Amino acid sequence: MAAPAERELTAEQTEKLLQFQDLTGIESMDQCRHTLEQHNWNIEAAVQDRLNEQEGVPSVFNPPPSRPLQVNTADHRIYSYVVSRPQPRGLLGWGYYLIMLPFRLTYYTLLDIFRFALRFIRPDPRSRVTDPVGDIISFIHMFEEKYGRIHPVFYQGTYSQALNDAKRELRFLLVYLHGDDHQDTDEFCRNTLCVSEVITLINTRMLFWSCSTNKPEGYRVSQALRENTYPFLAVIMLKDRRMTVVGRLEGLIQPDDLVNQLTFIMDANQTYLVSERLEREERNQTQVLRQQQDEAYLASLRADQEKERKKKEERERKKKKEEEVQQQKLAEERRRQTLKEEKERRSECLPPEPHPDDPESVKIIFKLPNDSRVERRFHFTQSLTVIHDFLFSLKESPEKFQIEANFPRRVLPCLPTEEWPNPPTLQEAGLSHTEMRDQRLRRRRQPCCEPVLVPGSACELLHRHS
Numbered sequence: 001m002a003a004p005a006e007r008e009l010t011a012e013q014t015e016k017l018l019q020f021q022d023l024t025g026i027e028s029m030d031q032c033r034h035t036l037e038q039h040n041w042n043i044e045a046a047v048q049d050r051l052n053e054q055e056g057v058p059s060v061f062n063p064p065p066s067r068p069l070q071v072n073t074a075d076h077r078i079y080s081y082v083v084s085r086p087q088p089r090g091l092l093g094w095g096y097y098l099i100m101l102p103f104r105l106t107y108y109t110l111l112d113i114f115r116f117a118l119r120f121i122r123p124d125p126r127s128r129v130t131d132p133v134g135d136i137i138s139f140i141h142m143f144e145e146k147y148g149r150i151h152p153v154f155y156q157g158t159y160s161q162a163l164n165d166a167k168r169e170l171r172f173l174l175v176y177l178h179g180d181d182h183q184d185t186d187e188f189c190r191n192t193l194c195v196s197e198v199i200t201l202i203n204t205r206m207l208f209w210s211c212s213t214n215k216p217e218g219y220r221v222s223q224a225l226r227e228n229t230y231p232f233l234a235v236i237m238l239k240d241r242r243m244t245v246v247g248r249l250e251g252l253i254q255p256d257d258l259v260n261q262l263t264f265i266m267d268a269n270q271t272y273l274v275s276e277r278l279e280r281e282e283r284n285q286t287q288v289l290r291q292q293q294d295e296a297y298l299a300s301l302r303a304d305q306e307k308e309r310k311k312k313e314e315r316e317r318k319k320k321k322e323e324e325v326q327q328q329k330l331a332e333e334r335r336r337q338t339l340k341e342e343k344e345r346r347s348e349c350l351p352p353e354p355h356p357d358d359p360e361s362v363k364i365i366f367k368l369p370n371d372s373r374v375e376r377r378f379h380f381t382q383s384l385t386v387i388h389d390f391l392f393s394l395k396e397s398p399e400k401f402q403i404e405a406n407f408p409r410r411v412l413p414c415l416p417t418e419e420w421p422n423p424p425t426l427q428e429a430g431l432s433h434t435e436m437r438d439q440r441l442r443r444r445r446q447p448c449c450e451p452v453l454v455p456g457s458a459c460e461l462l463h464r465h466s
Contacts, residue, residue, distance in 0.1 A: 009033075013036075013041055016036060016041055016043045017029070017032055017033055017036060019043060020032050020035070020036055020043050020046055020047065023043075023047050024047065024050045026050075035049075035050065038133070039133060039137060039156075040134070040137050040138075040141075042137055042140075042156065044156055045133065045136075045137055045156035045157070048156055048157055049133065049156075049157060130216065131216075132158040132159075132216070132217040133156075133157065133158065135211060135212075135215035135216055135217035135218065136154070136155075136156060136157065136158070136211055136215075136217060137156065138215070139178065139210065139211050139212045139215060139218070140154050140156070142212070143178070143189070143210075146189075147189045147190055147193075147194055148194065150194055150199070151193060151194050151199065152193065152198070152199050152202040152203055152208045153202075153203050153208060154208060154209070154210055155207050155208060155209040155210075157209075158217065159175075159209060159211070159217060159220070159221050162175075162207060162209040163236070163243050165207060166207050166236065166237070166238070166243070167238050167243055169207075170238060170273050170276055170277050170280070171205075171206065171207055171237075171273075172205060172206045172207070172235055172236070172237050172265075172266055172269075172273075173206065173207045173209060173235070173236040173237065173243075174202060174206045174207065174208050174209070174233060174234070174235055174236075174262070175209050175210070175221065175225065175233065175234040175235075175236060176193070176208070176209070176210040176231070176232070176233050177210070177211070177212075177213055177218060177221065177222055177225070177227055177230065177231075177232045177234075178210060178211065178212040178213065178218065178230075178231075179212075179213055179230030179231065179232070180212055180213070180214050182229075182230035182231070184230065184231060184251070184252040185230055185231060187252060188230075188231040188252055188253070189231075191254075191255070192231075192252075192253060192254060192255050192258055193231075195255040197255055197256075197259055198255050198258055198259060201259055201262060201263070202262075205266060206235075206262075206266075225245065227248075227250060228250055229250050229251055230250075231250070231251070231252065231253070232248075232249070232250050233247075233248070233249040233250075233258075234247065234248055234249075235247035235248075235249075235262065235265050235266070237269055237272065237273065238272070238273065238276055239269065239272045240272075241276075246265060246268075246269050247261070247262075247265035247269075249261055249262075339399055342392075343392060343393045343394075343395070343397075344393070346389040346392055346393045347389075347393035349389065350386065350389055350390055350393065351379075351382065351386060353376055353377050353378075354377045354378070354379050355377075356377065358377070358379070360379055360380050360381070361377045361378060361379050361380065362377065362378060362380065362426065362431055363375055363376070363377045364376065364377075364378060364387070364431070366391060368394070368396050368397070369396070369398075370396055372396065374394065376390055378390075378426055378431075379426070380425065380426050380427040380431070381425050381426075381427065382425060382426060383422075383423050383424070383425055384403075384412050384413060384414040384423045384424060384425070384426065384429055385414055385415065385423050387403060387412070387414055387426075388403065388414035388415060391403065402414070405430070405431075408430075412429055413429075
């Protein structure tokens with residue numbers, strides 16, 4: 001079965017919904033609507049409950065486990081002001097009083113007997129608080145319908161929340177318990193509570209919480225404060241670090257008397273709030289100082305850690321550099337050792353030098369990079385690789401070089417390349433027997449090969465006829 005569609009909102013409800021979302025910053029429109037519906041579309045109560053939740057006060061719709069109200073009512077220094085009903089005046093007044101007395105006694109006696117007997121049959125439904133905010137909101141609506149909208153600003157939250165706010169803000173909390181069935185209730189509400197002087201005093205200096213004792217939330221507070229008659233007012237404040245009742249006003253009281261009594265109670269106990277405010281400021285300053293010290297310590301600790309980190313990085317960098325240098329030294333040493341072994345191997349693999357009288361040989365003079373000269377005889381049929389191996393085996397020769405003849409000036413292909421996969425012999429390279437023979441005819445004109453060996457570059461073999 002499909003779920004029923006949600007009821008469409010009126011223009012007023014839509015405006016409240018948008019206003020509530022703007023005030024609270026809640027993005028979900030469904031959540032805003034649900035919250036307002038819980039508060040019967042009372043935007044003030046919904047916003048206040050939302051702010052209480054943000055300040056750490058539990059929501060009235062998700063209250064913590066029930067526990068006794070933490071209010072000190074056993075202080076013997078409580079100021080109590082009880083107003084008795086005026087005595088009848090004149091013959092007519094006393095006559096009316098005596099006539100109504102039996103009916104009044106009978107009515108209240110039967111009512112008390114009926115309530116007492118009803119407790120054995122059915123538990124008092126007021127003993128179970130299921131919707132404290134609903135109790136407050138319904139009482140406010142009832143009060144405004146009956147007495148008008150000109151009244152002190154009601155605290156639209158639970159009694160526990162009102163106590164918490166008064167404690168946090170260091171303000172007086174005025175509690176009014178509304179007795180619906182009492183004969184003086186209507187007169188008190190119309191002629192005392194809704195008077196402008198009383199409204200101004202309460203709104204400027206106090207928090208004002210009220211509920212009917214016929215509601216579960218009001219009945220619970222009634223059981224805690226133990227009033228004797230109605231109308232009942234209690235002044236609660238933070239005293240000796242506990243929320244304490246410092247004043248009780250019971251009975252039908254006139255506006256001027258109410259203003260005077262409330263002013264007297266607040267003036268007599270103002271020193272406690274001032275003392276608590278000073279202690280709180282001192283604690284806050286101590287906390288700020290401790291926080292500043294902690295921040296300074298953390299900043300110093302972070303600076304030390306940063307210095308240690310940089311030192312560690314510098315040590316690691318130096319160690320890494322030393323390791324790299326050591327590795328380079330080892331690699332250079334291995335390279336030199338390998339080069340030395342290779343020179344020795346090639347020197348051992350060189351064919352024997354031909355005899356000076358061998359007509360099929362030629363003597364070549366090499367000029368090394370250090371301007372020294374070295375000479376050796378080679379056979380015409382030997383590959384140019386033999387010349388390269390001979391020069392490579394010398395200690396003065398670099399690891400890589402090339403040999404260049406001086407006349408005609410050319411580079412001898414001593415190593416295999418793409419152009420010369422098999423290096424030519426001396427005779428094929430132009431170092432022929434004819435040249436040798438001409439040289440012999442010209443005894444001072446011997447072929448001269450001058451290799452210029454530059455470390456890290458090629459080796460030039462200069463072969464010129466002089």
